[in-house]
Amino acid sequence: MSRLILRRLAVLPLQVLGVVTIVFFLSRLMPGDPAFRLAGSQATAEQVAAIRHDLGLDQPIWTQYWRFLTHAVQGDFGKSVQTGNSVTTDLLQRAPATLALILLSLVVIIVLTLGLVGWFLARPRGVARRTIGGYGFLAGAVPDFWIGLALISLLYAQFGLGAAPSGQLDARMFVDNVTGVAFIDAMLAGEGEAAGNAVLHLLLPVLTLAIVYTAPVVRIMSAVSTQTMQSDFMRFANSWGIKSWRRIAYVLHHGAPTLITALASTVVFLLGGAVLVETVFSWGGLGQYGVAAVTQSDYAAVQGFVIVAGTFTAVVYALGDVLHTVFDPKLRD
């Protein structure tokens, strides 16, 4: 098992290298000369040449690639045009808000999944099955950003639940930015009212992500559970007359490795979903930063954002595989 884990972890740097390479060569596909774009329309030929030299664009492509790689490894993605800060500073500042959104949604998703799959296992036929089937189908077809808006319209505009989509706090509230997550900042500052407000602001985005991304996990888990229910070992267990809660526990235990792999994928989906949901709720995290970078052609920021997202993905999948190995008795030695 430990050899398997080591092998898996050894692949990780290669995957990150792959992402960095893709991002580099994508940037070379861009039409036009980046030096011209950076210099602006008023620049003289000398200025353009100077920028080109500064960026190393007058070097052969492999030298450029090497330069990009060594900078990226050191966490240097260049300067953002929109904020004027280094892209790394910008990304670090915004990452906690996105992570908080993703992790909180993940917790809700796990609870919902266990609840729904438990219900399905207790009553494998009838309503539970149809509900899960229908829900899984619909959730895959409805855009997440639209769900966010629908929830705002239904819960906030109609019933005053949650808060206006204006970021992590009401505009009138203010807490010192320490961690980048308003709720934690408010708790640190000991401001109960602001913390309560931050919870209200978390409600709708987390609900949006949970509604959309619980569905695939539940779908997979109920499919796997159905298989397990019909397996020989469960028939054997049933013939001994085990209690129904015990049956459910057996099936869930047997499904744990699958659940872990599914959750790893879910975290990656959540990152993609966060890009959209952050835009809907003006969350101020990584996703919104990436979107702003794209719409304002801030290419250094786009590159930094994609590399960070790709690295995050690679790490999450590696972690999922490692945990899978730990939880799957078939892979133990």
Added chain:
Amino acid sequence: MNKVGRRLAVLVGGLSLILAVAGPWITPYDPERPTADVLISPSISHPMGTDASGLDVFSVTVAAYRTDLLIALAAVALSLVVGIVLGVLAGYSFGGSRPLGILGKAVDRLLDLVQSIPVVILGLALVATFGRGMPSVIAAVAFVNVPVFARLLRASLKSAERGGLVQACRSVGLSERATLLRHVLPNSLDSTLANASVALGGAILLTAALSFLGAGVRPPTPEWGALISGGANYVPTGQWWISVFPGLVLSLTVVCFALAGESVRDRLSAASGRKRSVDAAQTGIDIDTDTVMRLA
């Protein structure tokens, strides 16, 4: 899904296709010329209300059918072609040819890598690269879909090879080319083609997402994501119809494509007596221990 659901899907799907083709003759208002009624809630004269500039939401939503369907069809067709080529490279042994084998491995890893980046983020990066506008949205959506098609085909080709079809062709002395093009490929394409319908739905979702983020089709071209985005600021104050109706129509369309795909897939699996995990390739979720086992 049961029969009633499928019939409903065919009905709604057919209706939406008619709307897409005949849209301009059916819609009550010009989708690009504002009316004098601004921000009117759904009523008899404006069944889906009007937006802040006075455009009739129903007319624009119907007009957007064409944009979204066109982008989705073009992107899926493009990714199907590229996906088949890459899938053959990654999945077929070419009689054990070494250079092609190495190339296939490289393609396989590259597909892995591309699929590891969340689709919305990859789409955004591609639009940032190619510049905004319809052609680059098509290219981005196609790019994102290529790995799904390629991997489905790769899986079928591998199983065709294991199942002895390739060996059978070789044993009767067919050339490598005839084996691949006349026998193996036609027999392996079913799940890949069945995925096209599901992919159409996914392509519409991604197109809308990109436009919603401001990185897709630009207004005034009517497009669902852009329409939803245009109404987003009015939702918190209670003017829900500008965003909600285009999203509803979009979702209905995607559901239809997904149902159609499912029914094609059911028929195929009933015909061949085996089930393939289109879902797994589609969502990127490996149900089995494949990823871990491959490293062992």
